[in-house]
Amino acid sequence: MTLTAMIAKMSEGLGRTCAIFFLTLLFSLPLGLLVALLRMSKNRLVSTVTRAIISFLRGTPLMLQLIAVAYGPFYLFGATLLVKQKLLAIIIAFSLNYAAYFAEIYRGGIESMPVGQYEAAAVLGYSRTQTFMRIILPQVVKRILPSVTNEVITLVKDTSMAFTLAYMEMFSIGKQIATSQSSFLPFVIAGVFYYLMNSVVAFAMSRCEKSLGYYR
Amino acid sequence: MNILEIEHCRKQFDGNEVLTDISLTVSEGQVVSIIGPSGSGKSTLLRCATLLETMDGGSLRYLGKSAVRDEGGKSVYASAAELKEIRSCFGLVFQNFNLFPHYSVLKNITEPPMLIQKRDRTEVLETARDLLEKMGLADKADAYPYQLSGGQQQRVSIARALAMKPKMLFFDEPTSALDPELTGEILKVIRALAAEHMTMVIVTHEMAFARDVSDHVIFMDGGVIVEQGDPHAIINNPSHDRTIQFLSRFN
Ligand SMILES: Nc1ncnc2c1ncn2[C@@H]1O[C@H](COP(=O)(O)OP(=O)(O)O)[C@@H](O)[C@H]1O
Ligand SMILES: [Mg+2]
Numbered sequence: 071m072t073l074t075a076m077i078a079k080m081s082e083g084l085g086r087t088c089a090i091f092f093l094t095l096l097f098s099l100p101l102g103l104l105v106a107l108l109r110m111s112k113n114r115l116v117s118t119v120t121r122a123i124i125s126f127l128r129g130t131p132l133m134l135q136l137i138a139v140a141y142g143p144f145y146l147f148g149a150t151l152l153v154k155q156k157l158l159a160i161i162i163a164f165s166l167n168y169a170a171y172f173a174e175i176y177r178g179g180i181e182s183m184p185v186g187q188y189e190a191a192a193v194l195g196y197s198r199t200q201t202f203m204r205i206i207l208p209q210v211v212k213r214i215l216p217s218v219t220n221e222v223i224t225l226v227k228d229t230s231m232a233f234t235l236a237y238m239e240m241f242s243i244g245k246q247i248a249t250s251q252s253s254f255l256p257f258v259i260a261g262v263f264y265y266l267m268n269s270v271v272a273f274a275m276s277r278c279e280k281s282l283g284y285y286r
Numbered sequence: 287m288n289i290l291e292i293e294h295c296r297k298q299f300d301g302n303e304v305l306t307d308i309s310l311t312v313s314e315g316q317v318v319s320i321i322g323p324s325g326s327g328k329s330t331l332l333r334c335a336t337l338l339e340t341m342d343g344g345s346l347r348y349l350g351k352s353a354v355r356d357e358g359g360k361s362v363y364a365s366a367a368e369l370k371e372i373r374s375c376f377g378l379v380f381q382n383f384n385l386f387p388h389y390s391v392l393k394n395i396t397e398p399p400m401l402i403q404k405r406d407r408t409e410v411l412e413t414a415r416d417l418l419e420k421m422g423l424a425d426k427a428d429a430y431p432y433q434l435s436g437g438q439q440q441r442v443s444i445a446r447a448l449a450m451k452p453k454m455l456f457f458d459e460p461t462s463a464l465d466p467e468l469t470g471e472i473l474k475v476i477r478a479l480a481a482e483h484m485t486m487v488i489v490t491h492e493m494a495f496a497r498d499v500s501d502h503v504i505f506m507d508g509g510v511i512v513e514q515g516d517p518h519a520i521i522n523n524p525s526h527d528r529t530i531q532f533l534s535r536f537n
Contacts, residue, residue, distance in 0.1 A: 192338060196398070212388070
């Protein structure tokens with residue numbers, strides 16, 4: 071198999087790699103905010119339970135969570151895993167895991183906001199929701215962007231874990247070629263692909279940071 | 287007519303009594319200054335009056351409308367809807383401005399009236415431009431807070447409070463976060479407001495200013511009003527030992 075053939079074959083999996091990447095962000099970013107708010111709830115039960123869940127999601131390997139989501143239903147209810155549901159299992163596991171990380175980032179950002187911002191808004195008559203959505207959250211987004219960038223870059227690389235479920239994204243295809251051709255080359259190609267994708271991510275995120283650079 | 291009436295206000299922080307039986311009435315057009323050593327409870331009193339802090343006992347009324355009533359020595363707050371309406375009676379200017387850094391100067395001033403009071407956009411914009419003009423900041427409408435000096439930021443925060451057309455304004459040490467050469471411009475703005483008979487309660491360490499601008503001066507220490515009355519009498523000829531001791535530090 072030629073190098074170009076390998077690249078062509080692996081490129082076919084890039085769509086699936088991107089699907090994991092974008093769907094995970096789509097669900098985990100809002101979910102993370104919700105989890106952060108639950109984590110900061112004044113209700114002790116809610117905050118304790120949420121903290122325990124975050125701790126579990128951050129303290130165990132993503133690969134185990136992936137396997138648990140994919141095969142858990144089979145062992146528990148005898149449900150069979152269909153090919154179509156592989157992506158579903160991956161998105162559920164990834165979204166939960168990343169939501170836990172994002173939640174802690176959001177929480178750090180929210181807790182770093184000076185109390186004076188809340189007080190100024192309160193005196194002007196802003197409701198709690200208005201204060202959060204208009205005054206606090208936009209500033210939090212700016213503050214946490216560098217940490218979010220780190221997670222997003224990790225996510226690009228983590229998509230390779232889908233091979234655990236033999237979901238044929240770019241890396242799994244490469245791994246298959248590597249086995250059948252007894253070649254190391256597919257791993258080099260995969261490395262280049264991830265590096266290129268992360269260059270795009272880094273560029274996009276720095277554009278975001280710049281667009282929020284109009285204030286301090 | 288009385289704009290503000292506080293009766294028998296009590297406030298504790300974890301068992302520490304910070305305000306003990308404070309009563310204060312401010313009538314329309316009156317300028318009241320509160321002086322006193324740091325830790326005497328001046329900010330806490332302002333924060334209770336502006337509903338940022340909940341008082342433990344006593345009552346609070348604006349324009350005769352009850353925000354907090356006293357039931358057997360315990361404060362009982364009005365409903366959220368009533369409090370929301372009462373909030374539009376007053377504005378508060380903070381020591382450290384607390385402008386919204388992600389909003390331009392103009393948006394800092396215009397968003398609250400449009401969003402909270404649902405006022406007409408054109409009218410609010412006009413009001414905001416007038417206020418900026420008055421504050422000498424007409425050319426700063428599109429600037430962001432970080433691009434302004436402390437004195438300019440404080441003037442924007444005064445404009446933001448005034449844009450809500452409050453019946454009265456509270457100031458909590460409005461010049462304490464400023465370089466000494468910038469305090470003058472803020473005191474000038476407050477003097478101009480006093481000349482227009484804006485009702486104000488001002489916590490300040492600027493004794494000469496307090497004496498000149500106010501109709502009434504209150505000296506607080508240890509959570510109680512030690513002495514109050516005519517500004518010249520209190521600041522030039524204090525009668526209480528604690529007031530004398532406190533004022534001697536300023537001369
Ligand atoms: N949130 C708070 N929790 C506990 N103690 C507080 C709090 N706010 C103020 N205090 C205490 O209340 C007292 C009065 O404070 P403050 O009203 O800020 O005084 P001033 O404004 O006159 O300097 C001080 O002893 C201060 O430590
Ligand atoms: Mg104070």
